[in-house]
Amino acid sequence: MSVKRKGCGDVGQETDNLFDVPDGLLPAGYDSESNGYQTAIVNDKIYVVGGSSDGEKLSMDVKIFDKSTGKWLIPTILGTKPVPSKGHSAVPVNNDRILILKGDCSAADCFWFLEVDTPYVREQEKLLGTDVIAWSKGVAGDGSKPVVISGPSGVGKGTLIAKLMKEFPTTFGFSVSHTTRAPRNKEINGVHYHFTERSIMEKEIREGKFLESALVHGNLYGTSIEAVETVTDAGKRCILDIDVQGARSVRSSSLDASFIFICPPSFEELEKRLRARGTETEEQIQKRLRNARAEFDEGKSSGLFDHILVNDDLETCYQNLKKLLALNDRTDANCQPTVKSFKIPVSHSISNKDRKILIHSGTSELGKESTSLFLLDVSSLKGGAPGRTRGLGIYAINSYAEGLDDIKLL
Ligand SMILES: Nc1ncnc2c1ncn2[C@@H]1O[C@H](COP(=O)(O)OP(=O)(O)OP(=O)(O)O)[C@@H](O)[C@H]1O
Numbered sequence: 001m002s003v004k005r006k007g008c009g010d011v012g013q014e015t016d017n018l019f020d021v022p023d024g025l026l027p028a029g030y031d032s033e034s035n036g037y038q039t040a041i042v043n044d045k046i047y048v049v050g051g052s053s054d055g056e057k058l059s060m061d062v063k064i065f066d067k068s069t070g071k072w073l074i075p076t077i078l079g080t081k082p083v084p085s086k087g088h089s090a091v092p093v094n095n096d097r098i099l100i101l102k103g104d105c106s107a108a109d110c111f112w113f114l115e116v117d118t119p120y121v122r123e124q125e126k127l128l129g130t131d132v133i134a135w136s137k138g139v140a141g142d143g144s145k146p147v148v149i150s151g152p153s154g155v156g157k158g159t160l161i162a163k164l165m166k167e168f169p170t171t172f173g174f175s176v177s178h179t180t181r182a183p184r185n186k187e188i189n190g191v192h193y194h195f196t197e198r199s200i201m202e203k204e205i206r207e208g209k210f211l212e213s214a215l216v217h218g219n220l221y222g223t224s225i226e227a228v229e230t231v232t233d234a235g236k237r238c239i240l241d242i243d244v245q246g247a248r249s250v251r252s253s254s255l256d257a258s259f260i261f262i263c264p265p266s267f268e269e270l271e272k273r274l275r276a277r278g279t280e281t282e283e284q285i286q287k288r289l290r291n292a293r294a295e296f297d298e299g300k301s302s303g304l305f306d307h308i309l310v311n312d313d314l315e316t317c318y319q320n321l322k323k324l325l326a327l328n329d330r331t332d333a334n335c336q337p338t339v340k341s342f343k344i345p346v347s348h349s350i351s352n353k354d355r356k357i358l359i360h361s362g363t364s365e366l367g368k369e370s371t372s373l374f375l376l377d378v379s380s381l382k383g384g385a386p387g388r389t390r391g392l393g394i395y396a397i398n399s400y401a402e403g404l405d406d407i408k409l410l
């Protein structure tokens with residue numbers, strides 16, 4: 001006999017999934033009598049998700065049982081843990097992550113991935129010297145790629161971004177960086193930057209809270225994972241204003257972004273702009289100008305950037321930026337993505353074949369049995385921990401009996 005997971009909510013629909021854990025593999029207490037947790041096997045390990053409840057909602061705690069040694073492992077768990085729901089399922093996907101499907105949750109919160117053997121997890125294992133697993137929320141469709149904007153200090157990145165945010169306030173959201181530099185006049189904590197102490201920021205970097213960080217002109221700057229997720233979760237396209245070192249780190253991370261480098265028309269003009277801004281001391285201006293030469297060379301030659309724009313005349317550069325972002329002739333209102341609203345019920349069963357996951361929910365409404373089926377395509381996943389996992393294809397098959405003809409992309 002095997003440990004049968006009865007679908008979320010335990011409605012008595014046993015699933016015959018390949019990922020059921022055969023009897024005798026888990027220690028006593030994790031047998032078919034135990035409810036409230038879900039298990040999934042990836043490679044030699046059994047991942048147990050849940051296991052306790054507050055009476056209403058199941059926990060999202062994770063335990064790992066190593067089949068080869070017969071021992072429980074204590075992993076470092078990175079990323080934001082999902083808020084518990086009334087029930088969840090766990091399905092291995094692509095041999096490197098587990099899909100956690102939360103029942104009775106909104107479309108925006110029901111798909112989560114527990115990464116167990118992705119490049120990010122392996123890299124963190126090397127860094128931390130422990131077993132690592134990482135949470136990443138799943139996002140339907142490709143969404144709009146985040147945009148990384150880099151360029152030497154004073155070139156006009158902030159000015160261009162401010163124009164974009166003013167014209168498209170609900171389309172774009174700014175990733176608010178952390179920095180150890182002192183606030184300038186009129187800069188607001190939490191809006192322009194999260195101004196922070198160096199020791200605190202260094203600790204948070206060690207704890208894996210940052211997507212990237214770099215020493216820039218003598219101060220520490222960094223993009224927290226939360227800063228990017230806050231924007232993505234608000235349904236907006238994330239804009240990052242970061243230096244070239246940061247852009248390189250993001251390029252090698254799992255965040256699938258577009259990279260734009262802004263150039264000055266000349267170094268003389270750059271110096272003029274930095275001085276006219278009047279926010280730096282002479283010493284700081286000199287340091288920023290020295291760094292500008294290296295940034296300029298790297299930006300233009302490394303192939304790191306997808307696009308290079310020269311900011312000579314501000315309005316011309318802004319129009320070119322909009323063209324790159326496919327915003328010409330568009331207004332903020334017609335940039336809005338269509339809102340997808342559906343709910344996977346607590347009672348559902350789930351099966352996995354050829355990177356297609358079938359979610360089968362049987363519901364009884366007003367005495368009338370109705371059956372519905374969702375199909376989840378996980379063949380083109382992008383991104384992932386420490387950010388969101390995008391590229392989920394979600395289809396509703398409204399009438400089970402009529403088969404795939406009735407398929408509809410959500
Ligand atoms: N095309 C332009 N022509 C003239 N002045 C400009 C132009 N673009 C921006 N400026 C001015 O140049 C100064 C520097 O611009 P901004 O602060 O946007 O640069 P930045 O690239 O964000 O700098 P930093 O990296 O230091 O934050 C500002 O005073 C801004 O008004």
Ligand SMILES: Nc1nc2c(ncn2[C@@H]2O[C@H](COP(=O)(O)O)[C@@H](O)[C@H]2O)c(=O)[nH]1
Pocket residue numbers: 150151152153157177178181212213214216217221222223241242243244245246247
């Ligand atoms: N690597 C990162 N660079 C960042 C980040 N936030 C801002 N920056 C870059 O720092 C310089 C200086 O900015 P300033 O506000 O002090 O003038 C500029 O090039 C920014 O692009 C970050 O999170 N990471």
